[in-house]
Each structure stands twice: as C-alpha cells, then as structure tokens.
Amino acid sequence: MWSEDRRVGMESLSPERLPGRPHQEEASVFCRLTVKVLEARNLPRADLLSKADPYVTLQLPTASGRKFKTQTVTNSSHPVWNETFSFLIQSQVKNILELSVYEEDLITKDDVCFKISYDVSEILPGQLFQKTLSLNPQGPEELDVEFLMERTWDPPEKLITNNVLVARELSHLDISLDRAGNTTVAGGQDKLELELMLKESYEDTQTLSLDTAFTSSFHYMRGQDTELNGYLRSSRNSGWNSASSATPFSVPLKSLAPGKEVTLDIPAMKTPEGKLQLKTDCCPKELSVRLSYGLCPEEQAFLGRRKKVVAAALKKALQLDEDLKEDEIPVVGINAEGGGMRAMISLYGHLLALQKLGLLDCVTYFSGISGSTWTMAHLYRDPEWSQRDLKEPISHAREHVAKSLLKEFLPEQLASYRQTLKLREEQGYTISAADLWGLVLESKLHGQVTDQKLSGQRAALERGQNPLPLYLSLNVKENHLDTLHFKEWVEFSPYEVGFLKYGGFVPSELFGSEFFMGRLMKRLPESQICFLEGIWTNIFSVNVIDAWCDISPGNDFPVVIQNSEKEFSASTGTSSGAEAPWLEPGTALAQAFKGFLTGRPLHQRSANFLHGLQLHRDYCNQRDFSTWADCNLDDTPNQLTPQDPQLCLIDSGCFMNSSCPSLFRPGRQVDLILSFNYNQSFPFKGLQQYEKYCKAQGLSFPRVDPSPEDHRQPQECYLFSDPTCPEAPVLLHFPLVNDSFRDHSAPGVQRGPDELKAGQMNLTGVTSPYFIYNMTYKNEDFDQLLQLSDYNVQNNQGTILQALKTVLKRRASETRPLGMKK
Known part of the structure; x- marks a missing residue:
C-alpha cells in the first residue's frame, strides 16, 4: 500500500516539499528470536602452556543496542556453554547476528578467536534450527548454535521504506527530576551526578547534575528490546565513587506504557526528593529524510x-x-x-x-x-x-x-x-x-x-x-x-x-x-x-x-x-576471508x-x-x-x-x-x-x-x-x-x-x-x-x-x-x- 504524499522536514521548510516518488508504507510484524549458544570446537591454544579461556558475545544491532555475553569456560579448546539469549526482531529489515568468540586474558585485552556474521532470514518461524558456523570452509574452528523464531503478539510496526532503507517507528522517553535534595557525598564536598545510558538511541549517554531540577529526553526505536541504565557517580572523579554506596539500576522500556508517567526511586539517594519521573510516547511519523530514488x-x-x-x-x-x-x-x-x-x-x-x-x-x-x-x-x-x-x-x-x-x-x-x-x-x-x-x-x-x-x-x-x-x-x-x-x-x-x-x-x-x-x-x-x-x-x-x-x-x-x-558472504550467510597471521x-x-x-x-x-x-x-x-x-x-x-x-x-x-x-x-x-x-x-x-x-x-x-x-x-x-x-x-x-x-x-x-x-x-x-x-x-x-x-x-x-x-x-x-x- 502506498502512502499519501507527506510533507518532509521542519516548519521552516517549504510546505510544497513532497517526495519525488512516494515511499512505501508497510505494517510489519515482530518476531522473537531465541539463540542458544551450544559449543565450540578446535579453538586455537592461548599459548604453548595452556588452552584457551573462551567466551562468546552476541549482538544484533537492528534489534537491540545491548551486547550479550556467555560465561567464560576455562582452559578448553572444546567449550560447552548451552546458554540462551533472546532478541525482538523486525521481520522486514535485514537482521544480521554477530557472534564473536574471544579468548579471555586477565592482563591484556581479550583476543578475538574468530567472528561470524549470520543472516537470520533463513530461520523459518516455529521450527527449531541448529547451525554449525565456521570462519571459512578450510578453517577448523566451529561454533554450534541453535535458533528458534516465533511470532509475537506485539502490535505491528508501521515502516516507511524505499525498499532499500527502512525508517522505523520512533519513541521518545522523557525523564525529569522536579526537586533536588542534598546530593553531597557523605564526608566530602563532591556532588553526585546521574549518568543515564540508552544504547542505540540518538542521545546514547547523558550526564545530569542532581543539584537542580532537570528534564531530559531519549529518542529510540519503539520496537527495540532495550533498557535504560543509570548510575550515580561523583562529579569530581571520573570513576564510580564507592563512598556514595551507589548501585546501577535499569528500566526495561517495554515495561513502560505509552503516555503513562512512572515514578522511579534513585538507588542510594536517601532523600524523598530522589525520584525520577519517566514517560514514553510516540514521535511524529513524518520524515525529514526523503526516501526515494526519484528526482525531488x-x-x-x-x-x-x-x-x-x-x-x-x-x-x-x-x-x-x-x-x-x-x-x-x-x-x-x-x-x-x-x-x-x-x-x-x-x-x-x-x-x-x-x-x-x-x-x-x-x-x-x-x-x-x-x-x-x-x-x-x-x-x-x-x-x-x-x-x-x-x-x-x-x-x-x-x-x-x-x-x-x-x-x-x-x-x-x-x-x-x-x-x-x-x-x-x-x-x-x-x-x-x-x-x-x-x-x-x-x-x-x-x-x-x-x-x-x-x-x-x-x-x-x-x-x-x-x-x-x-x-x-x-x-x-x-x-x-x-x-x-x-x-x-x-x-x-x-x-x-x-x-x-x-x-x-x-x-x-x-x-x-x-x-x-x-x-x-x-x-x-x-x-x-x-x-x-x-x-x-x-x-x-x-x-x-x-x-x-x-x-x-x-x-x-x-x-x-x-x-x-x-x-x-551473501551466498552462505556467514563471514569468510582470511588474512596473514601478522595482519589478523x-x-x-x-x-x-x-x-x-x-x-x-x-x-x-x-x-x-x-x-x-x-x-x-x-x-x-x-x-x-x-x-x-x-x-x-x-x-x-x-x-x-x-x-x-x-x-x-x-x-x-x-x-x-x-x-x-x-x-x-x-x-x-x-x-x-x-x-x-x-x-x-x-x-x-x-x-x-x-x-x-x-x-x-x-x-x-x-x-x-x-x-x-x-x-x-x-x-x-x-x-x-x-x-x-x-x-x-x-x-x-x-x-x-x-x-x-x-x-x-x-x-x-x-x-x-x-x-x-x-x-x-x-x-x-x-x-x-x-x-x-x-x-x-x-x-x-x-x-x-x-x-x-x-x-x-x-x-x-x-x-x-x-x-x-x-x-x-x-x-x-x-x-x-x-x-x-x-
């Protein structure tokens, strides 16, 4: 179904500015992708004296800004994890799951054993599907993964697309602190700051002073399965201040009903004023980017x-x-x-x-x-x-x-x-x-x-x-x-x-x-x-x-x-290619x-x-x-x-x-x-x-x-x-x-x-x-x-x-x- 002509841009732009060729508007369903990391084989040794201490990271940028991580299996070239992770995905976009096998090192930066990109589109809904992923056909390293794709009851998402780029529905999260109490750290003059992070949002990270009332916003995909993370820290020190007894907190955004305000206590703030008001709502659908290959x-x-x-x-x-x-x-x-x-x-x-x-x-x-x-x-x-x-x-x-x-x-x-x-x-x-x-x-x-x-x-x-x-x-x-x-x-x-x-x-x-x-x-x-x-x-x-x-x-x-x-490699759905060892x-x-x-x-x-x-x-x-x-x-x-x-x-x-x-x-x-x-x-x-x-x-x-x-x-x-x-x-x-x-x-x-x-x-x-x-x-x-x-x-x-x-x-x-x- 083709959308009606829509105005593009902000109020200061000409109202006659309409797309050269109408973009397409689609209503698309969500699916729940479950990924179970089973085991890996033939991993390289860490050195001559010991085997690898491997773990796996998973990231699906189109679904979530979070990077998931398995437990580390020590001293093993054939680790078994059997750990399960979940992603809420949009069926009309290209979803590429990135899996990386790392060698944990307590002294230096963790080394990458190998990375694999996998196109999840070949997974059929409702069927359990097991896949052995390898770096390349000649390489000995292998990773066994099990997939399950299931349709969800989430309301369909309206997408705007030119069949190459896809604009998804956008929401904004408004955060406010109406009153501020005594935010001085006990035993010192340092002031506390609140650091808020929402990965894959436009703002990503914001640091706010608790001295005065504030209002802030995050813009993020409505269908994103993510969470707001918050930390208290000292304004004088770059790291976390242990004297504040601050603990991180998180709020799953899927738990917030649109248009309804939620009050949240800030951990480690003992005053009644230490409360945040959260409210999420939808952003306007109109785009400022023209999605069309036609002339304007x-x-x-x-x-x-x-x-x-x-x-x-x-x-x-x-x-x-x-x-x-x-x-x-x-x-x-x-x-x-x-x-x-x-x-x-x-x-x-x-x-x-x-x-x-x-x-x-x-x-x-x-x-x-x-x-x-x-x-x-x-x-x-x-x-x-x-x-x-x-x-x-x-x-x-x-x-x-x-x-x-x-x-x-x-x-x-x-x-x-x-x-x-x-x-x-x-x-x-x-x-x-x-x-x-x-x-x-x-x-x-x-x-x-x-x-x-x-x-x-x-x-x-x-x-x-x-x-x-x-x-x-x-x-x-x-x-x-x-x-x-x-x-x-x-x-x-x-x-x-x-x-x-x-x-x-x-x-x-x-x-x-x-x-x-x-x-x-x-x-x-x-x-x-x-x-x-x-x-x-x-x-x-x-x-x-x-x-x-x-x-x-x-x-x-x-x-x-x-x-x-x-x-x-589009044909195999996995990554390929090798480099000389010194260029790894x-x-x-x-x-x-x-x-x-x-x-x-x-x-x-x-x-x-x-x-x-x-x-x-x-x-x-x-x-x-x-x-x-x-x-x-x-x-x-x-x-x-x-x-x-x-x-x-x-x-x-x-x-x-x-x-x-x-x-x-x-x-x-x-x-x-x-x-x-x-x-x-x-x-x-x-x-x-x-x-x-x-x-x-x-x-x-x-x-x-x-x-x-x-x-x-x-x-x-x-x-x-x-x-x-x-x-x-x-x-x-x-x-x-x-x-x-x-x-x-x-x-x-x-x-x-x-x-x-x-x-x-x-x-x-x-x-x-x-x-x-x-x-x-x-x-x-x-x-x-x-x-x-x-x-x-x-x-x-x-x-x-x-x-x-x-x-x-x-x-x-x-x-x-x-x-x-x-």
Whole structure:
C-alpha cells in the first residue's frame, strides 16, 4: 500500500516539499528470536602452556543496542556453554547476528578467536534450527548454535521504506527530576551526578547534575528490546565513587506504557526528593529524510522551466523551422573534471566559448568535481550568470589567482580563520583540517570569506535561466579501507544532498544537521559554501593505498589489506576471508599498519543524515541499490553507512576524475555529455575509468577507444557514441591539448610571425605553470590557458552542432530511459 504524499522536514521548510516518488508504507510484524549458544570446537591454544579461556558475545544491532555475553569456560579448546539469549526482531529489515568468540586474558585485552556474521532470514518461524558456523570452509574452528523464531503478539510496526532503507517507528522517553535534595557525598564536598545510558538511541549517554531540577529526553526505536541504565557517580572523579554506596539500576522500556508517567526511586539517594519521573510516547511519523530514488519535486519543476530555455536556444543554434515539442528536447549535461586551478581557469574558457556560440542555454545539467567546483560556486553567486557577459567573473578570478598563497597564512589571516572556526564549532559542527582548507581557498579565490550558501543557488534556477549545478563527493571509511574498496557517491545540489546508492536525501540547508531514524534531531545553521568546497576539493584526503593505485594504475597494492571485520558472504550467510597471521584483526601490528595505509590526513567529518535507518531485508536485490553497489561491503549491512553516526567525505578525484555519476541518475535522461578534461598527462583516463565502472554496474555508456596515436598526440575533440545501444548517451570529449591553437589565434585565423609565441604552451610536467599543485598563476599564463580552452571549443562548433542534431533526431524518434540498467 502506498502512502499519501507527506510533507518532509521542519516548519521552516517549504510546505510544497513532497517526495519525488512516494515511499512505501508497510505494517510489519515482530518476531522473537531465541539463540542458544551450544559449543565450540578446535579453538586455537592461548599459548604453548595452556588452552584457551573462551567466551562468546552476541549482538544484533537492528534489534537491540545491548551486547550479550556467555560465561567464560576455562582452559578448553572444546567449550560447552548451552546458554540462551533472546532478541525482538523486525521481520522486514535485514537482521544480521554477530557472534564473536574471544579468548579471555586477565592482563591484556581479550583476543578475538574468530567472528561470524549470520543472516537470520533463513530461520523459518516455529521450527527449531541448529547451525554449525565456521570462519571459512578450510578453517577448523566451529561454533554450534541453535535458533528458534516465533511470532509475537506485539502490535505491528508501521515502516516507511524505499525498499532499500527502512525508517522505523520512533519513541521518545522523557525523564525529569522536579526537586533536588542534598546530593553531597557523605564526608566530602563532591556532588553526585546521574549518568543515564540508552544504547542505540540518538542521545546514547547523558550526564545530569542532581543539584537542580532537570528534564531530559531519549529518542529510540519503539520496537527495540532495550533498557535504560543509570548510575550515580561523583562529579569530581571520573570513576564510580564507592563512598556514595551507589548501585546501577535499569528500566526495561517495554515495561513502560505509552503516555503513562512512572515514578522511579534513585538507588542510594536517601532523600524523598530522589525520584525520577519517566514517560514514553510516540514521535511524529513524518520524515525529514526523503526516501526515494526519484528526482525531488523542485528538480522536476526546474526541468519544466529549463526545457523552454533549451528549446529556444536549440531552435536558434540549429536554425530549426518549427518549435520543438516537449518530449523532443534533448538533455545536455556538462561533465567537468577536476584539476585544481588549471581546471577552474579552463572551465571558464569552455563556458565562455559555449556562450559565444549560443550553446550555453542548451545545457540542462552542469556537474563538476574538485577544482571545477571553484568555478561553479563562484558563478552561481550571480542568479543571472549565464545570461551576462562572463568577463566580470573571469576578471575576478584572474586577479585572485595571481596572489601568492602564502599571504593566506599571515598571522592576521590565521587569526580570522580561528575566529570563524570557533563560531562554527559553537554552532555545533565538528571542526577538521578540511574546514581550514575551505577557508584558505575562499580567501585565496575571493579575498574574503563570504556568506554564500548552497541553498542560495536556488535563485539561479527560479526561471530555468541557468543549468542545474551538481557537485559530487565520496563517502568513505575513515581509517578502515582504501577508496577503491569502499566509496559511495554523495551528490550536492541547491535543492538537496543525498546518496545515489541508498536513495536517501535531505534539503541542502539541512546538510550538517543531526538526524536519527530519518527525523531531524538537531538543526544547525547551514554551512557556508566554502566549507563544502573543503569537501569537494580536498586532494589531501588521499591515503597511501589510493596514492599507490593512482601512480600505478592496474596494479594492486603489494600487501592486500582486507576489512578488519571478515567479509560477509551473501551466498552462505556467514563471514569468510582470511588474512596473514601478522595482519589478523586485533593485533597491535595489524592495527598500526592498517592505520598507516588507510589513514586520511585531511578529511571532513559531517553528521550522517542516514544515521539509525536500517536496511530492508531485500535491499541487495533492488535495482536502484545494485546500480551503485560496487564493493564486498555492500553485502554486510551492519557495516554500511546507516550504522555510522558521521560521514567521512573526500574529493571524488581520489577514486576517478569524472563527475558523470550525477548525470546517470534515473530520471535525468541525459542525451549528450560535453566532457571537459583537465588532466595534464592522461586526457582519456577519467572517461575510461567511468566506462569501466559503468560496464561493471550494467550502465549504458559509449565505448571510449582512442588509438595509441590519440594517446600520444590527442586532438581537440572526440565524439564517442554507440549506435547499437540507444540507451547510451552521445559523448563529446575535449582534452586539454594545444593542437591547432599553436598556429591559430581564432578559428580560421592564422597566427602572424609575431603571434607564434602566444601559441606555445608547456602543459605537462612539474615544470609547467599549470602543474596541479600550483595555486598561483601569472596573468599571462592565466590568459593563455583561458584562450586555449575557449579556442578548442569554438574551433569544434561544427562537431557540437552535429552531435546536437544526432540526439535531437534520436529524441524525436523514440522515448527511452537513459542511464538505467540494460
């Protein structure tokens, strides 16, 4: 049953903000899962003199925040436990039980013998089911477990889902202390504090002073089988104060009736005032996160406005006799690659050329990464930028590019950055070195830190007067895996920010705010766009393995570093994979070595707006998810992004130098891609990487097959298309190359003898003024690069017009969804 349209977000958001494609609402039953840990066999010896002292831990994150533990069996390689544990589970989510066998050590940290993840979906209700779990088929260690799944009489839970992410019903627990008595510890001046913990809730832990009355809240899943734990402790000491005679207490939340207040005595407080009032109730159902793979309503409305502008521009450029029908208007997208200052300046030249040719208004989408986003962010400060002469923003860029970067680190500048970062921290943001990098960039490119916001760029789209800008970033694991083994596309637009893989989006003004289970918990002021540029263009977030793969493409890193949690096998329902003994998880050497290889010097940590959401039991089989799922970790739901409280966002260029993924979202149906390359030495690398990526993901993309001669001496423009695959867009690629510009000052205008020097450019190598790490350009170098980019596009006007005619003819003859799986 499909839900009615529902408003998304808080009161300050537009009431017209409705999901692009309705999410599904399901009523789902609960089940009681009983797990009996029986015995283990063939456990490794603790050392040469003694056998292991093993115990087992159990955790099911989708059901409870608690970690259960068996008793320890001493000196045994074949321990028998026969201990039973219970979980209340939701049948419509992916429930993965984590079992870990530990070796208890009284001196050092307990060692992990092995870990197993088990998908409980194969357990049939009402049947006793025994399973022997092993680390891998070759390993001798085994663990026998008995399962029983039973339906419960609990009322069904209403879920909101896009069949990949699941938002469950949320409750809030209000806790208050109306009066406070004497809370001084006997024999001292220390004051008592009350520490409350509710695992897997949004708040997790809160510490409250008992000096005054207070009110506090916890937000948690209604169907979570968990409990509130409380402790009294001294405010002066970090540990528990034994003099207070305090004892921990717990309250099972399932025992609290919604809407009914319960009074609880605080143990060890002898005064009658030491009582807590507890009351639980349901939270509103409405989500602030949009669960949908479709385009948001604002973008759909923009497309209707932009089509009118594009139709008029195409009619003029192609000299058409009649107006185009709405379904005949092709969608043109710009793919702007990264490349630091070189990319920023060259992109100005390419846009200038398109404007001169009357073709800029033919573009619907404008996607960019890394240095290209500097141009984009600057242009969209002006709501009418594409309708005005670009000389003014270009002149602005030329002036500031000539400044030395060292000036941005003078004492007065550093003091200014410090004040800005202090204010940002007071607003509730986590400060990182990437934020400082964003401020340095802003000062370098504009002379001051401005108050521009991403949502403010909506003014440039109100009448469809400009293309829709799309900025791309990657979410990775902070110190866990290299980018090649785990990365997720995160798209930023003036309308919203979200994950292509999960179909979860929030309004751009809410990015950085704190969410839980799809609800907005803590709204922070919207970030200035300079802090987003610190995400989009952070070349310092690359780790050692990423750097190796970049300088040695096609070669694996000499030592394979696997996920410290064994990789999950969807086919067997258990974990698998092994590492060299010295790299086994938990060893100090393994942790240090992995930290060195996968640590990221400068990365941006942002609040995860998907935090708390769970994965649907059938998420892996959903077409929309599998389109963007590209690593083994995608089969391990407990380790995917919804489980993380924060995102680790880096420059997309750490994986591939292409912004094409944004153009391949379902619903955008891009017919023609204008690809602008800003790589010094490898003009086809970004496109070939994306072609390979599309082939692996089942996306339709034209074959990029330049000849060896093209690699040695590339031309100004290449047209790639696949007539046999109408789903694949036509691709026009413009390498950053100095070809006929050497001899021509303008298309068809030969250079005179005194002008030949202006056509000579050193584009490659570390001695080039356009080297990637050069942040300061002389005026003559800026002008020459701008003129080269302008010339290369204008000189290929005929090729562009022919490509437009091709996609126009294709649009007129058929209707097709582009960028979808074959």
